[in-house]
Amino acid sequence: MTPGPETRHDETDMELIKHWKAGDSRAATRLVGRHSQALARFAASAGERDGIDELVQDTFVRAFASIDSFRGESSLRTWLFTIERRLMLDRRRAEKRSRQTVPVQESDQVSEYGALDGLIAEEAQERVRRSLEALSPTQREVFTLRVQQGLSYKEIAEVVGSTEGAARVHYHNAIQTVKEFLKDE
Amino acid sequence: MNECIDTEIREILPDLVHGSLDGETKRRVEAHLAACDSCTEDLRVLRAVKGAAVFAPAINVDSIVRQIPPYRMTVPGVDQRKRTRMVSWLVAAGFALAVVGGGSVVMSNQSRSTATVASAVTPAPSSQAPVGSATPDSMVAMPGYAQVVVTSGSTPTLALASSADLSSLSDDDLVQLMDDMGNFDALPAAEPEPVIAVDTGESL
Numbered sequence: 001m002t003p004g005p006e007t008r009h010d011e012t013d014m015e016l017i018k019h020w021k022a023g024d025s026r027a028a029t030r031l032v033g034r035h036s037q038a039l040a041r042f043a044a045s046a047g048e049r050d051g052i053d054e055l056v057q058d059t060f061v062r063a064f065a066s067i068d069s070f071r072g073e074s075s076l077r078t079w080l081f082t083i084e085r086r087l088m089l090d091r092r093r094a095e096k097r098s099r100q101t102v103p104v105q106e107s108d109q110v111s112e113y114g115a116l117d118g119l120i121a122e123e124a125q126e127r128v129r130r131s132l133e134a135l136s137p138t139q140r141e142v143f144t145l146r147v148q149q150g151l152s153y154k155e156i157a158e159v160v161g162s163t164e165g166a167a168r169v170h171y172h173n174a175i176q177t178v179k180e181f182l183k184d185e
Numbered sequence: 186m187n188e189c190i191d192t193e194i195r196e197i198l199p200d201l202v203h204g205s206l207d208g209e210t211k212r213r214v215e216a217h218l219a220a221c222d223s224c225t226e227d228l229r230v231l232r233a234v235k236g237a238a239v240f241a242p243a244i245n246v247d248s249i250v251r252q253i254p255p256y257r258m259t260v261p262g263v264d265q266r267k268r269t270r271m272v273s274w275l276v277a278a279g280f281a282l283a284v285v286g287g288g289s290v291v292m293s294n295q296s297r298s299t300a301t302v303a304s305a306v307t308p309a310p311s312s313q314a315p316v317g318s319a320t321p322d323s324m325v326a327m328p329g330y331a332q333v334v335v336t337s338g339s340t341p342t343l344a345l346a347s348s349a350d351l352s353s354l355s356d357d358d359l360v361q362l363m364d365d366m367g368n369f370d371a372l373p374a375a376e377p378e379p380v381i382a383v384d385t386g387e388s389l
Contacts, residue, residue: 040241128237150203
């Protein structure tokens with residue numbers, strides 16, 4: 001592809017998409033770099049263990065292949081989460097739920113949160129992880145998207161295919177469960 | 186500890202953790218926290234959850250970018266799934282019209298009346314032949330489906346007609362048809378006597 005104008009660090013997602021459509025492959029690199037780790041963390045928090053990098057790759061390939069269907073009404077990241085979530089559901093259906101998944105587990109690869117590990121006692125982290133395991137899959141999805149990714153309730157509803165009201169209810173129930181779990185431990 | 190009843194504050198605490206509240210809202214939330222143990226506890230939990238390490242593999246960006254196909258413009262407003270659904274509907278509608286509007290039936294005139302009908306048939310008993318049937322042995326074919334109207338006579342006569350669309354009916358037939366349609370609602374309450382045994386054979 002013919003490189004286009006220099007992409008700036010402060011360019012929005014929509015601007016980068018426009019540059020990519022015009023033939024600037026560096027715009028695609030910027031977009032993938034900007035969102036790939038968030039997608040990986042979302043997959044991990046949703047219980048995926050194996051093939052997260054492949055899942056993230058598939059998400060981006062599908063997203064770029066149908067980029068014209070992204071109308072910008074929600075954020076690009078929300079749209080990417082929606083695609084990734086569908087891929088995770090397809091994967092689970094295909095494997096007939098026989099695949100081994102763990103809610104949150106250390107991987108052998110480098111974690112983006114490596115630096116943060118030193119700030120929080122390992123035992124406290126483990127308790128938090130176990131509290132998330134106590135949630136239902138939907139509650140865990142909503143709760144982690146809200147608390148770890150900072151999505152709004154409207155964006156969460158879009159990702160999980162629910163309503164904003166339901167997302168708020170799931171959040172309230174989830175934080176109650178997590179609080180009770182951490183209090184009992 | 187009783188839970189805070191201020192739902193709005195509780196729901197936006199994650200935004201405080203992410204630093205995405207505007208100045209005024211942030212001040213309002215912080216003022217609330219100063220007086221609310223429940224929300225203070227919520228905030229502590231949220232910070233712990235956000236800070237908890239979610240171990241995810243490092244992603245190779247260049248590897249992903251190499252897999253991305255070049256941009257191809259798609260038809261705006263109609264994505265492939267919608268297009269496929271529209272085509273499926275059109276095919277189904279066309280098939281239904283072909284079956285309903287184009288089915289033909291085999292005529293038989295036997296004492297033991299059996300008939301093989303190529304399409305769905307609704308038999309009507311001789312005693313309840315639609316009022317307005319012009320003459321015995323007449324028959325009316327309802328457009329859209331093969332309608333059996335039993336004719337009168339000493340022996341049961343099965344009169345079947347190939348269904349035809351409206352354009353093939355004469356003016357007189359159309360008038361007759363409209364008259365007969367007007368009597369359709371006046372169906373007998375009792376189970377009509379079976380006049381013919383129709384072996385429909387295959388289903389649509």
